[in-house]
Amino acid sequence: MKAIKIFAVRSDILRLLKTLEAGTEIKYIKADSSSVPTIQQWSHGSDLPKLGIADGSQSNLCQSYLLSYPDLIVQPRQIEQPDGTLRFDVDQLNNPDSIVFTPAGEWKDKVILAGSFGTASLSPASQSLMKAVAAAVRKNFSKVRAFWVGPEALAQWKSGKRLTIAEQSPSVYDLQEED
Amino acid sequence: MRLFPDREIHRSFFLTVNNSFVFFRNSVCQLNSVFLARRIRRNTCARSFAQLRHFCRYFASHCSSRLVSQRRIQLPPPARWLRVADALENSGYKVTNGAGRGPEEWIPGPKGGTEGGTFVDVTAKKGGATIRIQTITTLADGKTPTPAEQAAAARIRQAFPKDKLYLIPKQVQQN
Numbered sequence: 020m021k022a023i024k025i026f027a028v029r030s031d032i033l034r035l036l037k038t039l040e041a042g043t044e045i046k047y048i049k050a051d052s053s054s055v056p057t058i059q060q061w062s063h064g065s066d067l068p069k070l071g072i073a074d075g076s077q078s079n080l081c082q083s084y085l086l087s088y089p090d091l092i093v094q095p096r097q098i099e100q101p102d103g104t105l106r107f108d109v110d111q112l113n114n115p116d117s118i119v120f121t122p123a124g125e126w127k128d129k130v131i132l133a134g135s136f137g138t139a140s141l142s143p144a145s146q147s148l149m150k151a152v153a154a155a156v157r158k159n160f161s162k163v164r165a166f167w168v169g170p171e172a173l174a175q176w177k178s179g180k181r182l183t184i185a186e187q188s189p190s191v192y193d194l195q196e197e198d
Numbered sequence: 199m200r201l202f203p204d205r206e207i208h209r210s211f212f213l214t215v216n217n218s219f220v221f222f223r224n225s226v227c228q229l230n231s232v233f234l235a236r237r238i239r240r241n242t243c244a245r246s247f248a249q250l251r252h253f254c255r256y257f258a259s260h261c262s263s264r265l266v267s268q269r270r271i272q273l274p275p276p277a278r279w280l281r282v283a284d285a286l287e288n289s290g291y292k293v294t295n296g297a298g299r300g301p302e303e304w305i306p307g308p309k310g311g312t313e314g315g316t317f318v319d320v321t322a323k324k325g326g327a328t329i330r331i332q333t334i335t336t337l338a339d340g341k342t343p344t345p346a347e348q349a350a351a352a353r354i355r356q357a358f359p360k361d362k363l364y365l366i367p368k369q370v371q372q373n
Binding site: 021022024050052075077079080083098099100101106108110111112119135137138139140163164165166182184185187188189191192193194195 | 287288289290292293294295296297298299300301302303304305306307308309310311312315321323326328356357358359360361
């Protein structure tokens, strides 16, 4: 299982993560780059900063988190930069027993950007997490074309808000009603 | 390391498919076998038959999931993507999707549908800018993308008109 694409606002994501946390114990790790090997992690989705508020004009620029079981020891990856300094990235390459969660969400009150759960890893832990997420998504969200849409996002979409992958994308890529 | 010449790998794949033909038959509607065979050849040259069989079973068992995006198979990222991603990171970019760092970015088809969707090999960001790298199959001249690759590139450009897209011929990457 590779990716689940979602459109959700804060209340949708909280509801989804609550269902997920009720079924299995997980932790959230900030997938970030920094000059020091710091790892920020949380036990509850409700503690994640600015949840449901997009950080950029496209999903790719939004903050991502690794979701894993609590026993995962996070391994940052050391990368040498052009100026000779070191950078430490937290991603799936050194942490295959995880999945990547990008909530994205509302951007400038104009659009709701697509978020996702996904993995590049075949590890049993990662696949098991994807299955748990899939079950929670099915329980809380509705399927519209290729995306799973949260109830509040669905209501905002029906009242005219854009649900899209990027602010710059032409409207042909916006989510539209099924024919 | 290459345990098998390409042709043998190719044959072994079809052998595996034939051995579990019924298993695959229901899933094959989503499967472009030429694409898959090419992908397997590209990615699994160093794999044993047992690993290849395991992969085929894994692939088949995941075909039925409704939540899975269009691409139904997962393999370790090819070395060329890793090299591209390493080069980007050493230049200050943060690779957000692809090359084992995370799932590949997927661009939906028109109206947010699955049909006409495209995967991007590597997506990276630096500051507020995003770049996308697509490794492409070319025609015999080694430069012109095949029609399928051209169409995929056009879809990516259309979806993100303000971002940069780089196309790298696979032959160049292998050298």
